Amino acid sequence: MKVRTAIAIAGALLLPVILVAQSVTRDWDKKYDFATVKTFAMKIGTSWGNQLSENKVMNDMAEALTEKGWKRVDNEATANAVVVIHGATQVKHTLNTFYSGMGGYGYGYYGMGGAGMGSSTTTSSEYTVGTLVVDIFDVKTKNLIFRGTASDELNKDPKKNEKKIDKAAQKLFKDFPQKDKK
Numbered sequence: 001m002k003v004r005t006a007i008a009i010a011g012a013l014l015l016p017v018i019l020v021a022q023s024v025t026r027d028w029d030k031k032y033d034f035a036t037v038k039t040f041a042m043k044i045g046t047s048w049g050n051q052l053s054e055n056k057v058m059n060d061m062a063e064a065l066t067e068k069g070w071k072r073v074d075n076e077a078t079a080n081a082v083v084v085i086h087g088a089t090q091v092k093h094t095l096n097t098f099y100s101g102m103g104g105y106g107y108g109y110y111g112m113g114g115a116g117m118g119s120s121t122t123t124s125s126e127y128t129v130g131t132l133v134v135d136i137f138d139v140k141t142k143n144l145i146f147r148g149t150a151s152d153e154l155n156k157d158p159k160k161n162e163k164k165i166d167k168a169a170q171k172l173f174k175d176f177p178q179k180d181k182k
Helices: 002-019 051-067 158-172
Strands: 023-028 039-046 081-100 119-138 144-153
Touching (some): 039 119, 051 158, 119 158, 144 158
Antiparallel strands (some): 023 144, 119 144
């Protein structure tokens, strides 16, 4: 019985770790010559309804790209690439069941021939997952040359979200511009 309780407690403690793990994916046109891009313009493609957050994301993404040698310009017509940022939030639910006594592990009604000697409690938790998509298009061809996505649990504390945005920008543009391994 002590082993089962320890497993239940360990599972409950690990759940928040799983929920806050940031997932970042990147894909790009393997044939595109990123060395031709010197300038970029930015815009919001899909707003998530928080102008302060949108500005922060745009500034962090722009900073990450300028660190790679690209220069931000205001006009798409003078840019080599356009960076389009899409954001979305979604409320997710998780169910947590905790058992006490012997009822939850097959020793209750069916296992002992009588009423269960334990109980279970199930609680529902809500958390908000934010997904950020960064698309980069070649201005001349209008072709998508890069797509990066970052998903993470959002926090009610704006300072923590700022750190997550910074981390996402660094992960999205790590080893950028992309180079094919030949």
